[in-house]
Amino acid sequence: MNHWQLVLSVLLVSSAFGLFLQFTRGKLTKKYSNEISFDQLKVGHELGKKATILQFKTEYCSICPGVKRQINELIKNDKGISFYEIDAVERIELAKKLHVKSSPTVLFFNESGLEEGRIIGAPKRDQLRNTLEKITTIKMEKTNAN
């Protein structure tokens, strides 16, 4: 393999990886911890009345403060949604239990403390709003049914 072939290969693989990340990051993905409830996790925080958001960060995560701001902005008028930020390195066992492998990872728990899904990477604003609406609507529907 000559040098240009090496460069081309590196750039092609990196481009594919970068496009894959752009396509998959910031979107709601499947839940991993369906069997473990928020209480069992011993997070050390109270479960929100309507929903709970956990954001895992590390000190080397450059986009985490922006994601935190975005979530705080979105839920500032809704007292039923609790939001906590957790340092994944300080709580590494919790991060492992929840299969958190990169930061930011934002997990959404319903009012029963079960995970509804997660967003890895910077969430798109609409995605964040839609997810919260979905979780809180489920609660409203359940409340109405009772």
Add this chain to the structure above:
Amino acid sequence: MQIDARGPRFGATITLVVLLLVIYFDSPILLAIQTLVWAIGAFAGPHKSPYGYIFKTLVKPRLKGVGELENVKPPQFAQLVGFIFGVVGLIGVAIGSPTVFLIATAFALAAAFLNAVFNFCLGCEMYLLLVRARLIR
């Protein structure tokens, strides 16, 4: 400490060009210079590296708007990862292994490309995985 988030991305773009030249000219000297730049970025901060200085004095005054600020630690860690790649590449030269030199440079090139084009910090992403694997604190 907070720095302009556009600075590290600008630095990654210059690094990308330098690493392309390293591979094209098969030049350990250029890799040594780039490794020195990474060392300054890793140990003194990316804003104090030559690329950070160019950004601050020549590029930033010409940019419109105010850039978002970010903590200096993530880009500083990325510089450390680049520095490690650079040192491995230079060790390859020292022990007479062009393969090690090329592979280390190729990894650094991939990381710089992802940072410059996709704003993806490979070093920062690796951090949690390394902690999980108990390879670092």
